[in-house]
Amino acid sequence: MxxxxxxxxxxxxxxxxxxxxxxxxxxxxxxxxxxxxxxxxxxxxxxxxxxxxxxxxxxxxxxxxxxxxxxxxxxxxxxxxxxxVEKPTFLPGKAALTFKLGLSDYPAFVLLPLLLQALAEIAPGVSLNVHAFTDRDHAVDLLDAGVIDAAIGVPPTQADGRILTRRLLRDEFVTIVSSGHPAARHGMTLRNYLDLPHVLVSPEGELYGLVDQALAQQGRKRKLGLTLPQMFAVPAIVARTSMSATVLKRVARYSPAGQELMLFPPPVQLPEVVFDLIWHRRSDSHPAQCWLRNFIDEQARFL
Incomplete structure (x- = not known):
């Protein structure tokens, strides 16, 4: 050769x-x-x-x-x-460092408390510096620039060998109403669903979402009572009004208002939502970064 x-x-x-x-x-x-x-x-x-x-x-x-x-x-x-090259072993219990983590709203709400609880027990000297992002490809920009070590969000649209991903979480949509609402007693048929005013979560402010697309295919349309840019206030709003909403299941269950809600399968078919752990190839073999990704993966399995 x-x-x-x-x-x-x-x-x-x-x-x-x-x-x-x-x-x-x-x-x-x-x-x-x-x-x-x-x-x-x-x-x-x-x-x-x-x-x-x-x-x-x-x-x-x-x-x-x-x-x-x-x-x-x-x-x-x-x-x-x-x-x-013999790589050093990363010892989380003795480490004193800060990981920079990019989180969209959903993993910050459902996973971050679990991560912090486990870190306090396993790696008390390790802290997290969280950076928010909303656009799925913004996470790629943050990774490229070295602003974050890893991100958790919906899969980026930029398919490229320098950006690596691992499936982390899956969730499904549920339709929610107040536990005292008549619909909670009579069930959530499509007819009942269409009779209700609805909360639409629309980050872009559009008056049209996944539910509306599915209804339009059947030649139907729902009534909107409220449109807002994020879903984490929705359970509390629904619990105190006559409105209905369709949100991710963990958002409803983990909400402080979760006990005041009834959850139903949506009366239209909606896709499952997935969230990936995302990192840059430059950090793929770094011992501390490998530990961080495996730690996040292990904690996500408790959800």
Missing amino acids: NFHGIDLNLLVAFDALMSERNVSRAAVQVGVSQPAMSAALSRLRKLFGDPLFLRSAKGLLPTPRARDLAEPIAQALLQIESTL
Whole structure:
């Protein structure tokens, strides 16, 4: 086997460029100057006979050739690293550090209290710095910029080898009314459902949601009594009014008003909602980051 002309440091530079999509950040990751990283990119282009990365407003965009090379090169470097470098063991009970975690509203509501309770017992020296996001691809931007170590939210639309995901939570929609409402005694038929005023959760302020789409397919329409941008106030509102709402089951169950509600399957078919654990490939093998992801995964199983 002849590796003449191939410098393994060039493959490290390629992996960093693929991960960071920015020459300056890739240079910092590898520990070289920006001119040195630019020179490495020039050599990579000659080696593979391809531009590999093209400049854009969003940073360096990999060419199809670069995308084809990314996974084999990353795996090869990981294999070399695992053979030559002994990684330190992460001891959560003795650690004193802060993890930066990106959370959308739902995992902050249902999972964060559980995480903090477990951290106090397992890793009392570990704290969390939570960053909020609403747009699913904003989490990718935060990971790219190194603002957060990991995120929990709906799967991003940007499918790319530098962003890794693991399925963490699933939830389903339920229709809720006050436990004292007549519908709580008579059941939630589609006819009863359409007779009620409804709360619509619409982050964008639109007067149309998943339920309305499903009803429109049947040529039906519901009456809206309230539209608001997030769902966590909805259970308390429904418990104290004659309105109905369709929300995720854990939002209703974990609400302080949960005992004042009756839960029914929605009278229309709605999709299941999934939430992923999301992280950047640059932190995939870091011992502390691996522990954090496994810890989150283990705690999520109690939900």
